[in-house]
Amino acid sequence: MRPDGEEHRLGPARVLITRRQPILPDDPLDPLRELLAREKPGVGIARVHQVHGVDIHHAAGPTSEPYPRADAVVTAERALAAVVVTADCVPLLLADREGRCVAAVHAGWRGTHAGIAGRVVAELESRFGVRPEELAARVGPAIGPCCYEVSSELGADIAARWGGDWVHPGPAGRPHLDLPGLVRFQLVQADVEESAVGGGGECTLCERERWYSWRGGDKSGRLVAAVWLPDDASPV
Ligand SMILES: [Zn+2]
Numbered sequence: 001m002r003p004d005g006e007e008h009r010l011g012p013a014r015v016l017i018t019r020r021q022p023i024l025p026d027d028p029l030d031p032l033r034e035l036l037a038r039e040k041p042g043v044g045i046a047r048v049h050q051v052h053g054v055d056i057h058h059a060a061g062p063t064s065e066p067y068p069r070a071d072a073v074v075t076a077e078r079a080l081a082a083v084v085v086t087a088d089c090v091p092l093l094l095a096d097r098e099g100r101c102v103a104a105v106h107a108g109w110r111g112t113h114a115g116i117a118g119r120v121v122a123e124l125e126s127r128f129g130v131r132p133e134e135l136a137a138r139v140g141p142a143i144g145p146c147c148y149e150v151s152s153e154l155g156a157d158i159a160a161r162w163g164g165d166w167v168h169p170g171p172a173g174r175p176h177l178d179l180p181g182l183v184r185f186q187l188v189q190a191d192v193e194e195s196a197v198g199g200g201g202e203c204t205l206c207e208r209e210r211w212y213s214w215r216g217g218d219k220s221g222r223l224v225a226a227v228w229l230p231d232d233a234s235p236v
Contacts (some may be wrong), residue, residue: 003031008198010136013095013102014039017140018224019210028085028222036081036226041115043228046073047083052110056103056123072105074118076128081228087214088148088204090183091140091225092117094124095169097196101128104225107183109150117186132191137198141211144203145178158182159232183188 008015016039017085025031029045036043044062048070057070073082082104082116082223084091089108095101103120116136123128155167155175170176180200188194204213204223212221
């Protein structure tokens, strides 16, 4: 049976996010590999060892173990898919609308609090000369403000650094964090056009029959998000 995935376009770039599989794969990347083999045979995978930091790996070729320790992958190589692995954290995919480069970002609360989305936007400009207004972005499925209860300390830290719009009391009175909303805000703050940012409304915990949620009990299941440029994406 063909693994299930959700597809999007970011300008010429393609995004694929794998959904919950009927049987948990041995390797979370297996469904992605199977789908990519049809979408773009021979494409290499550039992934990283995610550590909830803000380091960015510039991939010139496929990565292999030990993977670089980083939480974002950027590349201009058409032979590569940039990949991140999540289960409640935000998978963020970015692409130049002119087809010069792509980025895959793992944005959990630590990376988001440290501003990883804006750092990646800045990296795409400094490394590839792509201005923020030229980017398109997809905020993939992640735990939503409906379900993401955090400690009062973290809620206060986030509000102090990023403003109070992203932390609201949940039904039990404890703070809930709007992580996807904060990631969208950071992109816009970094001068990405709001209309060029899609997604961010799907909660992995509410919709855990469709995705994987670490907090929903899927400790070993993972959602895999990839972005790549088709061979005919015209470089500028
Ligand atoms: Zn929810």
